[in-house]
Amino acid sequence: SQQGEEDPQALSIQEGENATMNCSYKTSINNLQWYRQNSGRGLVHLILIRSNEREKHSGRLRVTLDTSKKSSSLLITASRAADTASYFCATAYGNNRLAFGKGNQVVVIP
Amino acid sequence: GAVVSQHPSRVICKSGTSVKIECRSLDFQATTMFWYRQFPKQSLMLMATSNEGSKATYEQGVEKDKFLINHASLTLSTLTVTSAHPEDSSFYICSARATSTDTQYFGPGTRLTVL
Numbered sequence: 001s002q003q004g005e006e007d008p009q010a011l012s013i014q015e016g017e018n019a020t021m022n023c024s025y026k027t028s029i030n031n032l033q034w035y036r037q038n039s040g041r042g043l044v045h046l047i048l049i050r051s052n053e054r055e056k057h058s059g060r061l062r063v064t065l066d067t068s069k070k071s072s073s074l075l076i077t078a079s080r081a082a083d084t085a086s087y088f089c090a091t092a093y094g095n096n097r098l099a100f101g102k103g104n105q106v107v108v109i110p
Numbered sequence: 111g112a113v114v115s116q117h118p119s120r121v122i123c124k125s126g127t128s129v130k131i132e133c134r135s136l137d138f139q140a141t142t143m144f145w146y147r148q149f150p151k152q153s154l155m156l157m158a159t160s161n162e163g164s165k166a167t168y169e170q171g172v173e174k175d176k177f178l179i180n181h182a183s184l185t186l187s188t189l190t191v192t193s194a195h196p197e198d199s200s201f202y203i204c205s206a207r208a209t210s211t212d213t214q215y216f217g218p219g220t221r222l223t224v225l
Contacts, residue, residue: 030212040201040221042114098205102153
């Protein structure tokens with residue numbers, strides 16, 4: 001099975017700064033999705049980018065997809081304390097299944 | 111927006127007992143639901159795909175007789191952990207996919223602790 005894999009880093013940033021995290025995957029995908037998870041809670045869908053798209057925006061979120069490099073990035077601009085969470089990328093493959101990456105822990109310091 | 115609920119949110123049980131977890135899509139119909147487990151500070155691992163009216167499809171390494179899945183309606187899937195043991199302690203999360211979209215909507219998760 002393929003797997004999205006984030007860079008193994010925990011981010012600690014000041015409120016107002018931008019946070020960038022990356023994700024790489026191994027095989028062809030239908031789409032790539034980013035999710036947020038607060039500690040001990042379920043996942044919140046943030047954004048979906050299809051394999052034929054290169055960039056997508058949603059509020060303070062910007063996602064890029066480079067299918068030639070099999071990688072994606074998630075940028076959160078003007079971070080807020082409420083953005084503190086784990087962020088996962090997930091790649092969609094056969095029968096709409098999702099393969100999740102390891103996750104990035106982001107801490108936004110007020 | 112699409113809402114998925116899970117019940118219970120937390121359960122503590124003795125070793126050897128069975129535990130049933132419900133996953134409901136509240137405001138949409140989901141022909142497909144997915145069950146994941148997540149260990150502390152780790153990612154989600156897909157356990158099985160639950161299709162309404164048919165047998166679930168299990169991922170490699172997941173025991174179908176251990177984790178019974180039933181998807182009796184378009185809004186409800188259940189996961190039963192049979193003869194639970196301490197190593198089954200985990201965070202179980204379901205998701206539901208609306209028929210008209212590629213997006214999966216996740217439930218809030220169920221924390222299972224087996225003593």
